Amino acid sequence: MTTDHAPILARLAELRADDLPVHGGRTMAYVYDSGLDGLEELANAAQAAFAGVNGLDMTAFPSVVELENDLVRRATALLGGTAGTFTSGGTESCLLAVLTARQHARRARGITAPELVLPETAHAAFHKAAELFGLTVVSVPVDPETFRVRPADVAAALTERTALVVVSAPSYAHGVIDPVAEVAAEAARRGVLCHVDACIGGWYLGHLKRADEGAHIPEFGLTVPGVTSLSVDLHKYGYTAKGASLLLFEDAELRRHGWFAHASWPGYPVVNSTLQGTKSAGPLAAAWAVTEQVGTDGYTALSTRVHRTTLALADGIERIDGLRLLARPEASLIAVASDDPELDVFVVADEMRGSGWYLQPQPAFGASPANLHLTVTAAVADEETVRLLLDAWEKAVARARAAGPVRIDPAIVEAAGALDPDALTPEEVEIALALAGVGEGGALPERMAPVLAVLQALPPRLSERLLPEVIGRLYRVR
Numbered sequence: 001m002t003t004d005h006a007p008i009l010a011r012l013a014e015l016r017a018d019d020l021p022v023h024g025g026r027t028m029a030y031v032y033d034s035g036l037d038g039l040e041e042l043a044n045a046a047q048a049a050f051a052g053v054n055g056l057d058m059t060a061f062p063s064v065v066e067l068e069n070d071l072v073r074r075a076t077a078l079l080g081g082t083a084g085t086f087t088s089g090g091t092e093s094c095l096l097a098v099l100t101a102r103q104h105a106r107r108a109r110g111i112t113a114p115e116l117v118l119p120e121t122a123h124a125a126f127h128k129a130a131e132l133f134g135l136t137v138v139s140v141p142v143d144p145e146t147f148r149v150r151p152a153d154v155a156a157a158l159t160e161r162t163a164l165v166v167v168s169a170p171s172y173a174h175g176v177i178d179p180v181a182e183v184a185a186e187a188a189r190r191g192v193l194c195h196v197d198a199c200i201g202g203w204y205l206g207h208l209k210r211a212d213e214g215a216h217i218p219e220f221g222l223t224v225p226g227v228t229s230l231s232v233d234l235h236k237y238g239y240t241a242k243g244a245s246l247l248l249f250e251d252a253e254l255r256r257h258g259w260f261a262h263a264s265w266p267g268y269p270v271v272n273s274t275l276q277g278t279k280s281a282g283p284l285a286a287a288w289a290v291t292e293q294v295g296t297d298g299y300t301a302l303s304t305r306v307h308r309t310t311l312a313l314a315d316g317i318e319r320i321d322g323l324r325l326l327a328r329p330e331a332s333l334i335a336v337a338s339d340d341p342e343l344d345v346f347v348v349a350d351e352m353r354g355s356g357w358y359l360q361p362q363p364a365f366g367a368s369p370a371n372l373h374l375t376v377t378a379a380v381a382d383e384e385t386v387r388l389l390l391d392a393w394e395k396a397v398a399r400a401r402a403a404g405p406v407r408i409d410p411a412i413v414e415a416a417g418a419l420d421p422d423a424l425t426p427e428e429v430e431i432a433l434a435l436a437g438v439g440e441g442g443a444l445p446e447r448m449a450p451v452l453a454v455l456q457a458l459p460p461r462l463s464e465r466l467l468p469e470v471i472g473r474l475y476r477v478r
């Protein structure tokens, strides 16, 4: 076997060239860049040192217990609670929160047909959890002006079968904080568990709250009476390597309900604290190293810079003719819609991408119109970058206005509305995808606005039937 790794590494580098950049702040979704010198090198070194360690058996690898306890201690000092579990990411934390609540409802309350009360703005991961773990979702509308759930609406949705109610701090789509204290109090009054999804905002808001700039932030953690669990992602505003999140609990007695133990087989005795079996301790070690290095004061400084930048960007965007913010940002997320029918925000996104900025399109849903989502991280938190970004916005808006909005044939939408998503034939799938502009070859079109325009005009259940077909084409191996 050759020891020359150069061609293999060169191929990997070549593949990466087509991806969005993960540094520099120009990719305003999916990636989180602290902008701090040397931090990624530290994370990589820690990851490499622990890559082969298996978190499956904490008795064989006691280092993982130490690292996890340190991280949970750091997180509970910030956000309350007395116990926690390190997971592979926000989705796994949300899944485990729901699983824990379902088991608790079964064992402690005898509930066999559990319900999960979700504001319309709750993250998709909770719908995934309901589907995987057999809970019925009770969806609660949000205030169409503020996009926050109303405590009275949640109260009305609670039943004898409610296993868990979820609130967000903040919600991903609009970046606003649900009324945590009011909802948690109502849940507690009814003996129902309450989870705060602080996946994206917990680390950021928790640290910002320590600074003068964050004095106005309401309590949202496990310090709030009635809150029983909270998820916070380290691979977002902890700026750690991907594969790192924490699920915190009010106490270890609740946490145990989500753990899986098995002794009824001929193999080793099993205790799994997460959904995975064998798991690399690499992301855990990277998260530990990065949080040790940055520290509480370091994160507070990063949050403060991001806060100021978010406000500056929000003000600048609002001043651009034709754009409006869906909500005043309460964290580091901005959702930008258009109030001009001739200005299509998805065309703006394509134009922005052409000039090197990735903004995330969010199709219209319920009271929420089509909009663009910006996740502000520390890497854009300097005046020069903000100026460049606002300048790019202004130019993209001008070009999008000149190009005009994507118009779709109402007849197509009507025909699509008549389709039964569960009964589509492969031929009908082909026709539907061709109408959406997705070709047979599998490659996605250069400009996404026409695809998104069709997508948001379809009933969500039809989109849910078609989206895996689109992605499935990318994964065809022949």
Ligand SMILES: *Cc1c(COP(=O)(O)O)cnc(C)c1O
Pocket: 089, 090, 091, 092, 094, 123, 125, 168, 170, 171, 172, 197, 198, 199, 200, 201, 233, 245
């Ligand atoms: C990111 C996020 C999640 C899911 O986390 P992943 O790490 O992407 O799996 C859940 N809830 C909120 C509010 C999020 O922002």
